[in-house]
Amino acid sequence: MRLRALFRTGLAAAAAVAGLAAAALVAPNAQAATGNLQITRVVVNGGQDIVLGTAAKGVTVTATISEDSALKDVWMDLEQHNGDDLRFFVHSLATCSGSGTVKTCSHTFTFDPRTDAIYNTLAGRNGWSAYVQVRSQDGDYMSDDFPSVGLRRQTALTMDAGPEPVRKGTTLTASGRLSAANWDTNTWTPLAGQYVQLQYCAYPCTGYTTVRTVTTNSSGYLKAAVTASADGYWRWYYPATSWAQPRVSNADFIDVR
Structure with a gap:
């Protein structure tokens, strides 16, 4: 029974x-x-x-x-x-x-x-x-x-790219942080060792392409340096594992001069 x-x-x-x-x-x-x-x-x-x-x-x-x-x-x-x-x-x-x-x-x-x-x-x-x-x-x-x-587990992902504006051919730095709901403590805590994709969409934006894949550090932070080539939008994409929610960050528009 x-x-x-x-x-x-x-x-x-x-x-x-x-x-x-x-x-x-x-x-x-x-x-x-x-x-x-x-x-x-x-x-x-x-x-x-x-x-x-x-x-x-x-x-x-x-x-x-x-x-x-x-x-x-x-x-x-x-x-x-x-x-x-x-x-x-x-x-x-x-x-x-x-x-x-x-x-x-x-x-x-x-x-x-x-x-x-x-x-x-x-x-x-x-x-x-x-x-x-x-x-x-x-x-x-x-x-x-x-x-x-x-x-x-629900996730959160931030994005910040700069400097703004940036000179063409110089370095553009994208940073962010990945965190998730922690049910053990009922708080939001950083996710370490997770693969996150840096994606770019040239203006006017019709579709994103993955430029680089980086790994979050022990505090959930991620950073990547790329060469600025044209105006466009930058974002992070976390494809996630089976226990976390896939997440797309906010898109940050960068003016390249």
């Missing part, structure tokens, strides 16, 4: 509550289905990775269900596993609509690193899944796990 907690917060809250079994839902034995009920589609966060900063964010799970009778209840989970270790989950009853054979059920979970058991180790795509359990009024039942999007 599967146990599903009846409170919103993650495993830290569960561990703090004496007698976990008393605060849990005991589901029927998991099975493919009984009757003609089917869960045909499950979408987490519109199909896009969840990007989370240091404040609360809503994450919606939507399930499309085929069933010829009314639904009795629909439970939804979002979970993150590391092997057999369940490191995080949220759980709730869903709200459903539709009077025909096709029903749409959804619930918006609140992810809040200030109060929930959300830590940097949860970032990434590995181990995330959605669990949906459905019972209908005519006794049909289905429960299953479904693929989920990942969770990414």
Whole structure:
């Protein structure tokens, strides 16, 4: 049997509550289905990775269900596993609509690193899944796990290029800083050792090209020196890894004389 907690917060809250079994839902034995009920589609966060900063964010799970009778209840989970270790989950009853054979059920979970058991180790795509359990009024039942999007730490990236204006053929210096939401401390902290691309778009700008790739230092700073050739826009682009949000900095226009 599967146990599903009846409170919103993650495993830290569960561990703090004496007698976990008393605060849990005991589901029927998991099975493919009984009757003609089917869960045909499950979408987490519109199909896009969840990007989370240091404040609360809503994450919606939507399930499309085929069933010829009314639904009795629909439970939804979002979970993150590391092997057999369940490191995080949220759980709730869903709200459903539709009077025909096709029903749409959804619930918006609140992810809040200030109060929930959300830590940097949860970032990434590995181990995330959605669990949906459905019972209908005519006794049909289905429960299953479904693929989920990942969770990414929100990032920030600055750009400053100079001098302004700059003489043609002389050195132009671009600098910036890369930082990310740190869920362990609920602060913004620098990202070290990350590859960031310096990109340029000649005026009038129709598309950026990568001029150089640099690595952030231990304090998240980055710097590159290039030769000024023509008026144009300069920016940084961070393609990111699976645990961080890709980020484009502000564009800085440089007048070359």
